[in-house]
Amino acid sequence: GIEYMMSLAEYYTQATRRSSIGFFQIGGGIAGDFPICVVPMLHQDLRRSKVPLWGYFCQISDSTTSYGSYSGATPNEKITWGKLGPKTPRFIVESDATIVAPLMFTYIMAS
Template sequence: ICVVPMLHQDLGREGVPVWGYFCQISDSTTSYGSYSGAVPNEKITWGKLAVDTPKFIIESDATIVVPLIFAMVLGW
């Protein structure tokens, strides 16, 4: 859950940073208007990402991809 839009819009807080990067791991087809399958650019309109935020999608099952990512990050 992202609280950035709530802090900006609901509480009127200024200077709240957007996400530093975005990676979506999903086996669902991305489409506009879909909550879990929304494309990263749609999150710009929600105030979660900036235009220049690095963003990418990995289209695969998370149970396959996440262990590979963790192994790389942890140097296994």
Template structure:
């Protein structure tokens, strides 16, 4: 009701999934290739850019699993397969999850399953930390931030 009663300026205060994916694609290509998606020509053949030919690579650190984590990792296959633009695969993949493959859930899917979907390359370093993220993530962040 806040947009209707005038307390909010409009109804478009939250980005849609498509807007988020477009923004993520632009950020990813800008970060790894130094250009925008619109500036890149369609690839002639394989759109994979070897890591050494990229401006830089970006790793993917996922806390938890399932669809929420799958949405952003799909930006690379979207750029390759749908847009036919060149970019590198993710530089690494690390996931903290307490869901193991033995439970048969999507959240417990092993990282190598992401290779067949074009999300990761066979040479992408992949790590899974099977633990409670509320314990492990703060420890990792503390180490990275030198706390």
């Protein structure tokens, strides 16, 4: 865990110097939420200033939306946790990720 998070923190720091980065979360739970936590970690734990928030957020999940849960948490809850901003474009695709993710990524990579 810690080594992966530090590697992600370094990547995020370097990559966001050039442009914002979007985040696709497939599924939910702690494993699905782990990478998006890099931003609050940089802000709160490492006390770095001027760390940009994620540029956009899209979650693909077949979990039922429910407030306060990991798997069904809405993107708006990520604002209160310091992961996204109020103006961050955010989307939930409620579907089977094994079908939807390849279709979305094929379209995005072709654009």
